[in-house]
Amino acid sequence: MTMTFDDLLPLTPLLIVTATSVLAMLMIGIRRSYITTASIVITGLLAATVVAGAMMSWTNQQITPLLIIDQYSLLFTLVVCAAAMLIAVLSFPYFFELDDHREEYFLLLTIATIGAVVMVSSNHFVSMVLGLETLSMSLYGMVAYPLHSKDSAKYPLEASVKYLVLSAAASGFILFGMALVYAQTGTLSFTSVRELPAAGLGEGYTIVALLMIVSGVAFKLSLAPFHMWTPDVYEGSPIPATTYLATIGKAAMFVVLLRFVEISEALSFDSMVTALSLVAAASMLAGNLLALLQDNLKRILAYSSIAHMGYLLLALIAGHYADGTLAVEAVSFYLIAYVIMSLGAFGVASVISSSEKEFDSIKEYRGLFWRNPWLASMFIAMLLSLAGIPLTVGFIGKFYIFLSGVETGLWMLLAVLVLGSGIGLYYYLRIVYRVLMPEKHSIPYRVGGMESISSYGALAILLILLLLFGVYPAPLMSIVAAASAFI
Amino acid sequence: MILVVLISILFLGGVLAWLSEGLSPKAPRVVALAAVVIDLLVMMPLVGADFGAASWIVQHNAQWIPQFGISFHLAADGLSVLMMVLTVFLGAIAIGSAWDEITERVGFFYFNLLWTLAGVIGVFTALDLFLFFFFWEVMLIPMYFIIAIWGHENKNYAAMKFFIFTQVTGMLMLISILALAYFHYIQFGWFSFDYFDLLKVSTSGAIEMWIMLGFFVAFSTKLPSFPFHSWLPDAHSQAPTAGSVILAGVLLKTGAYGLIRFAVPLFPAASMEFAPIAMTLAVISILYCAKVAFAQSDIKRLIAYTSVSHMGFVMLGIYAWNEQALQGAVMTMLAHGLSAAALFMLAGGLQHRIHTRDMDHMGGFWAKVPRLSFVALFFSIAALGMPGLGNFVGEFLALLGAFKANITLTVAAAFGLIFASVYSLWVIQKVFHGDYRNADFDDSHLSDLSRREMFYFGAMMVGLIWMGMYPQSFLDLSASSLAGLLGDTELLFFAAGQ
Numbered sequence: 001m002t003m004t005f006d007d008l009l010p011l012t013p014l015l016i017v018t019a020t021s022v023l024a025m026l027m028i029g030i031r032r033s034y035i036t037t038a039s040i041v042i043t044g045l046l047a048a049t050v051v052a053g054a055m056m057s058w059t060n061q062q063i064t065p066l067l068i069i070d071q072y073s074l075l076f077t078l079v080v081c082a083a084a085m086l087i088a089v090l091s092f093p094y095f096f097e098l099d100d101h102r103e104e105y106f107l108l109l110t111i112a113t114i115g116a117v118v119m120v121s122s123n124h125f126v127s128m129v130l131g132l133e134t135l136s137m138s139l140y141g142m143v144a145y146p147l148h149s150k151d152s153a154k155y156p157l158e159a160s161v162k163y164l165v166l167s168a169a170a171s172g173f174i175l176f177g178m179a180l181v182y183a184q185t186g187t188l189s190f191t192s193v194r195e196l197p198a199a200g201l202g203e204g205y206t207i208v209a210l211l212m213i214v215s216g217v218a219f220k221l222s223l224a225p226f227h228m229w230t231p232d233v234y235e236g237s238p239i240p241a242t243t244y245l246a247t248i249g250k251a252a253m254f255v256v257l258l259r260f261v262e263i264s265e266a267l268s269f270d271s272m273v274t275a276l277s278l279v280a281a282a283s284m285l286a287g288n289l290l291a292l293l294q295d296n297l298k299r300i301l302a303y304s305s306i307a308h309m310g311y312l313l314l315a316l317i318a319g320h321y322a323d324g325t326l327a328v329e330a331v332s333f334y335l336i337a338y339v340i341m342s343l344g345a346f347g348v349a350s351v352i353s354s355s356e357k358e359f360d361s362i363k364e365y366r367g368l369f370w371r372n373p374w375l376a377s378m379f380i381a382m383l384l385s386l387a388g389i390p391l392t393v394g395f396i397g398k399f400y401i402f403l404s405g406v407e408t409g410l411w412m413l414l415a416v417l418v419l420g421s422g423i424g425l426y427y428y429l430r431i432v433y434r435v436l437m438p439e440k441h442s443i444p445y446r447v448g449g450m451e452s453i454s455s456y457g458a459l460a461i462l463l464i465l466l467l468l469f470g471v472y473p474a475p476l477m478s479i480v481a482a483a484s485a486f487i
Numbered sequence: 488m489i490l491v492v493l494i495s496i497l498f499l500g501g502v503l504a505w506l507s508e509g510l511s512p513k514a515p516r517v518v519a520l521a522a523v524v525i526d527l528l529v530m531m532p533l534v535g536a537d538f539g540a541a542s543w544i545v546q547h548n549a550q551w552i553p554q555f556g557i558s559f560h561l562a563a564d565g566l567s568v569l570m571m572v573l574t575v576f577l578g579a580i581a582i583g584s585a586w587d588e589i590t591e592r593v594g595f596f597y598f599n600l601l602w603t604l605a606g607v608i609g610v611f612t613a614l615d616l617f618l619f620f621f622f623w624e625v626m627l628i629p630m631y632f633i634i635a636i637w638g639h640e641n642k643n644y645a646a647m648k649f650f651i652f653t654q655v656t657g658m659l660m661l662i663s664i665l666a667l668a669y670f671h672y673i674q675f676g677w678f679s680f681d682y683f684d685l686l687k688v689s690t691s692g693a694i695e696m697w698i699m700l701g702f703f704v705a706f707s708t709k710l711p712s713f714p715f716h717s718w719l720p721d722a723h724s725q726a727p728t729a730g731s732v733i734l735a736g737v738l739l740k741t742g743a744y745g746l747i748r749f750a751v752p753l754f755p756a757a758s759m760e761f762a763p764i765a766m767t768l769a770v771i772s773i774l775y776c777a778k779v780a781f782a783q784s785d786i787k788r789l790i791a792y793t794s795v796s797h798m799g800f801v802m803l804g805i806y807a808w809n810e811q812a813l814q815g816a817v818m819t820m821l822a823h824g825l826s827a828a829a830l831f832m833l834a835g836g837l838q839h840r841i842h843t844r845d846m847d848h849m850g851g852f853w854a855k856v857p858r859l860s861f862v863a864l865f866f867s868i869a870a871l872g873m874p875g876l877g878n879f880v881g882e883f884l885a886l887l888g889a890f891k892a893n894i895t896l897t898v899a900a901a902f903g904l905i906f907a908s909v910y911s912l913w914v915i916q917k918v919f920h921g922d923y924r925n926a927d928f929d930d931s932h933l934s935d936l937s938r939r940e941m942f943y944f945g946a947m948m949v950g951l952i953w954m955g956m957y958p959q960s961f962l963d964l965s966a967s968s969l970a971g972l973l974g975d976t977e978l979l980f981f982a983a984g985q
Contacts, residue, residue: 370592389654390624399617399661403555406665414662422655429631429650433643436636474552481554 003064010059010069013052013077014117020044021110028103037103038092041110045085048117052078060486065189066127067118070486075332075479076120076255083247083339084113086458090350091240093452098355100148108145112138112244116252123263125178125188128256132220133171135249140164142241143233146355159236166229170219177212180205193264203269210266211275217260220253223313224282227306231294234302235360239353242298243346246305247339254312258319258331262487267320276317280413283310284420291427297349297360300427301342304386307420308338314413315401321408328484330400333477337385337397337469344382344462348375351455362431367439375456376435378463385466387428388421393469489529490547490561490612493571494605496526501601508594516586519597523578523604530575533568534964542971544568551618555668556679560615564968566817569961570611570744573824576950577736578604583943584832585729588839589637596637596729599629603733610741616664616749617680620657623705623741627653630730630738638725639838645718645725652718656708663701666694667753685753699754699761706750707765709742712802713772716795720783723791724844728835731787735794736828740820743801747816747972751808755976758806765806766893770900772799777906781913785844786834790827793870793910796903797823797878803900804885808976812888813969814962815881821961822869822877822954825947829866833859836940841928846914851923856935860919862944867911869951872904877954 008015024040027033052074060070067073088109095102115134122128144160178188184199185192196206215226222230234242260266267273287307294300312334319327352375353359369376385394398421405414469476500522507514536544546562563571581600589596606626613619627650635646664680671688672678679685690698708715719739723731751758758765773796780792797819804816836859838844853860869876872883882904889897925933936944954961 384628389628390621391628395624399665402658402661403665403669406662406669418655418658418662421658422651425651425654426647429647433635433646436632472551474554477552477554 007061007063010055010061010063011067012055013048013074013081014114014121016044016048016051017081017110017114017117020048021107021114024103024107024110028107032101032103034092034096034102037106038088041106042085042088044110045081045088045113049078049081049085052081056483062123066124067121068123069121071483072332072486073121073255075483076251076335077117079336079339080113080116080120080248080252083251083343084109084116084244086343086347086462087240087243087247089454089458090243090347093455094238094240094350094353095146095355098146098149100146105142105145108138108141109244112142113248116248119252120255122256123190123259125181125190128260129171129175129178131252132174132256135252136163136167136171136220139241139245139249140167142244143237145241146238149355155236156238159233162229162236163233167220170216170226172216173212173219174216177209177214177216180209180212190260190263193266207269207271210264210269210272213260214257214266214272214276217253217257218279221250221257221309222302222306223279223309224286224306225279227283227286230306231290231299231302234298235296238355239298239346239350239358239360242301243343243350246301246346247342250305250309251335251339254309254331254335258316258328259487261316262319262328267317273317273320276313277410277413280310280313280317281416283307283313284416285310285423288420288423288427292423294427295362297362297365297431300362300431301345304424304427305342307424308334308386310420311398311401311417312338314410314417315404317413318404318408318410321410322404325481325484325487326400326407327404328487329477329480330397330404332480332484333400333473334397336476336480337393340462340465340469341382341385341392341394344378344459344466345386347455347459347462348379348382351375351452351459362434365431366434366437368435370439375459378459379435380432381463381466383428383432385470387425391467391470393466393473396470396473488547489533489545490563490608493526493529494561494608494612496522496529497601497605497608500526501598501605504597504601505594512590512593515594515597516582519601520579520582522601523575523582527572527575527579530568530571533563534572536568542968546614551615554678555617556677556681556684557617558615558681559618560681561609561612561618562614563612564971565964565966566744566747566968566972567611569817569821569964570740571608573740573821574604574607574611574737577732577824577828580828580832580943580947581729581732581736583939584732584835585727586939588728588835592636596633599632600729600733602626602629603633604737607733607737607741611744614682615680616667616682616685619749620661620664623660623745624654624657626738626741627657630734633730633733634722634726637727637730639727640725641721642725645721648718649722652708652715653705656705656715659701660705663698666698666701682749690754691756695754695757696760699750699757702745702750702753703761703765706742706745707768707802709745710739710798710802711742711795712768712799713775713795714768716772716776719795720788720791723794723831724785724787728832728839731831731835732828735791735831736824739794739798740824743798743805743816743820746802746805747813747969751805752972752974752976758808759976762806762808763893763896766803766889766896769799769802769806770896770903772796772802773900773903774906777903777910781906781910784847786837786846786849786914786918787831787844789846789910789914790830790834793907794823794827796907797827797870797882799903800882800885800900803889803896807885807889807892808973809888809891810966810969810973811884812892813973814965815884815886815888817881817965817969818877818954818958818961819881819885822881822951825950825954826866826869826876826878829862829944829947830870832944833863833866836936840933841930843928845927846917848927849918849924851919851921852933853919854923855930855933858936858941862936862941862948863919864915865948866951867915871907871911875952875955877951877958880955880958 118131291303315330385392388398609622
């Protein structure tokens with residue numbers, strides 16, 4: 001099969017990101033300059049975002065058996081590239097003072113983004129694994145990046161190795177599952193799973209294969225009971241890497257899972273539905289309960305992300321029962337909301353931290369509101385959004401999840417969702433309360449110099465999106481609904 | 488359009504009040520008061536409107552999220568107007584009570600106060616259930632800030648408890664709203680959250696009961712009613728005075744309003760079936776919380792428990808679901824709004840002066856602060872249901888109406904009036920009579936009511952006397968909308984009661 005120009009055209013966003021990484025690498029080879037590398041990467045990602053947005057309305061094409069470029073994949077290409085760009089902006093001041101080679105960080109970030117873009121466009125096991133591994137390999141590097149810094153994030157190496165080993169094990173599970181599918185059907189496209197039950201070894205064999213794949217994915221999504229690595233890795237990583245892991249890492253994986261489940265009809269087996277329901281319930285409860293015990297912002301957000309993945313899984317399960325695309329819309333909208341609010345919450349932490357000194361204990365946020373009302377307001381807005389309070393996009397996302405649950409009558413899971421969210425309020429409010437308390441003694445936050453102005457800009461964009469989509473969500477809903485029709 | 492203006496004035500006023508702090512620390516309170524007074528003036532044409540024929544005097548409907556049939560639908564009838572007047576009036580009083588008490592971070596305080604009021608006005612006028620829920624939650628966050636920032640010694644706990652109770656039960660209501668909207672989708676083919684559309688949805692049996700319970704739990708938590716009342720004493724004892732005024736005077740009433748406007752009319756059959764249980768809960772609230780109030784030594788906790796007890800009459804009246812009972816419930820809401828707010832202000836005033844809320848440390852204040860003591864006596868007597876004052880009219884009508892529905896429970900509830908006299912007079916006797924005691928606190932700031940304080944207590948007294956002497960002027964306002972809500976469901980209830 002030969003590629004024509006028509007085949008390459010839909011791949012433009014992916015090609016732009018790839019070209020950006022090559023360009024950045026060459027640039028580092030020619031002359032090391034932190035600001036140039038950062039600018040190239042940010043511009044490249046911005047270009048990819050814009051192009052993905054522009055292409056969305058008219059592109060729908062399967063490019064080779066590996067990649068599907070339709071409205072849905074372009075929507076999430078846009079989300080991934082925009083999020084990566086914002087993370088690059090936030091990383092710039094964070095690593096500014098790092099006493100090491102700083103430029104390669106942006107290279108890793110761009111390569112990770114290539115992986116994420118491949119993942120959201122994948123409907124084939126091969127592209128899924130390629131994308132996933134590209135993303136993960138780069139993340140190992142990003143997590144361990146401030147290795148030589150003396151007083152950096154506490155345990156970057158520990159976090160990286162932990163992530164590497166466990167993530168590789170999870171990939172092993174996924175590959176084993178795929179091998180089982182391949183052994184019976186001889187193809188690796190997602191659709192092949194549908195032929196599996198009829199292909200000789202029957203339903204039990206199919207379920208084993210599906211469980212292998214799903215548990216590997218659950219590992220990457222840090223769904224309970226596969227969540228153990230999350231808080232440690234989040235805590236050990238430098239904040240921008242944590243942000244990448246928590247937003248793009250999760251969103252890209254969930255898009256693949258969504259496509260996989262929808263195309264392969266994995267939920268047509270009752271035992272799969274039961275298994276996923278248990279995982280969803282366990283994630284909502286474990287995430288929220290364990291977060292209660294934490295005093296570290298990163299760990300709290302790690303556990304809260306476990307709970308959020310549980311909420312998303314509820315909508316995914318609802319997607320199996322529902323007739324229309326409502327559940328897919330719910331998943332997509334919530335993913336976008338989740339990316340916005342997690343970016344914002346981590347973003348605030350990264351603005352006041354640097355690779356030399358991180359502020360990640362919630363005690364250190366005491367009185368932030370009275371020192372820096374602007375930053376603190378953003379922080380509070382993001383936390384309330386994570387808690388699902390109106391005026392924010394998090395509430396509309398919750399609304400979608402609730403609606404998809406009600407539509408399909410998943411009453412037990414909804415009850416767990418209410419319970420989990422109720423518990424969740426406690427730890428979000430605990431942080432909010434700290435922020436509002438009068439400050440006791442001054443904590444030496446990094447004083448934002450010129451280099452963090454752009455970070456404030458990025459946070460402002462996130463806040464505007466958070467409130468805009470929270471108060472007037474109709475336009476975003478239309479976009480999501482149109483894209484979801486392609487799943 | 489006027490409703491949008493009413494809400495916007497408060498939202499904008501809040502922002503302006505916050506910004507004006509830069510000019511002078513005294514500016515925010517003036518801006519806030521101006522916003523509330525303007526709001527009250529803008530509202531006046533609504534009060535004077537003709538309530539005879541159509542029950543909805545003003546409507547505003549605009550598309551908001553067309554995908555789900557969600558609209559920005561505001562409307563007011565007599566009931567809403569009464570509640571809005573109460574809200575804005577108490578808003579002004581609350582600003583008065585915060586005038587000197589709040590000295591830190593003033594701008595942000597008035598911002599939160601006005602945003603709470605705006606949320607409450609939204610709740611009283613929203614006719615789209617999504618919008619209603621939106622405002623329902625919007626009023627929580629600023630209230631949380633008020634308690635968490637300007638509260639007393641145990642504010643974190645109290646604010647957290649308040650927020651979690653109302654938010655979690657609110658989520659149950661959200662599920663109910665969504666279920667109702669989904670039934671509309673099944674029966675009519677499109678999503679709608681509009682009140683009038685949802686009234687047409689027919690649900691039945693266990694499903695209707697479950698959906699109704701979602702609403703009931705949310706509203707009875709806010710009311711609050713036994714067994715969901717335990718957040719209230721904490722919130723009240725820790726909130727600053729202005730926060731207590733808004734909480735007792737206005738926020739609790741949103742729960743009662745929700746029951747009248749949504750819970751019963753949307754699910755008449757299930758409500759009818761549930762009425763005996765609801766009325767039993769109401770009676771338990773009345774008697775049990777009166778008893779618990781008697782056991783308190785913290786004066787604010789005491790008043791908080793009496794609030795729960797009095798709101799029991801409201802719930803009793805609502806679930807009797809006939810005209811007299813509903814009129815009584817509405818009247819109790821208004822009168823209790825004033826009397827409880829006044830009592831909290833007195834308690835707050837005392838705390839501000841002597842830095843304690845413990846009644847065991849107080850005694851014989853009449854000699855020292857006669858004006859304050861007189862005002863306290865007046866509002867205590869109002870609260871216990873003295874004829875001639877608003878509370879009596881409300882509770883009497885509620886009992887009268889409830890008597891038609893359920894004689895046993897009404898008889899039991901009537902004992903609440905006796906208990907009310909016991910604890911009210913006990914407080915008066917303990918704090919204001921006897922020998923003056925000042926061993927346990929510094930009384931150097933124990934001054935009598937100032938002219939400003941006398942002014943707003945006076946305004947509330949006038950309100951209560953007006954309600955007690957000429958209740959017809961209030962009853963007329965709500966009559967047509969209550970009649971509309973009752974519709975033919977009243978017969979349903981009546982038949983069940985026989």
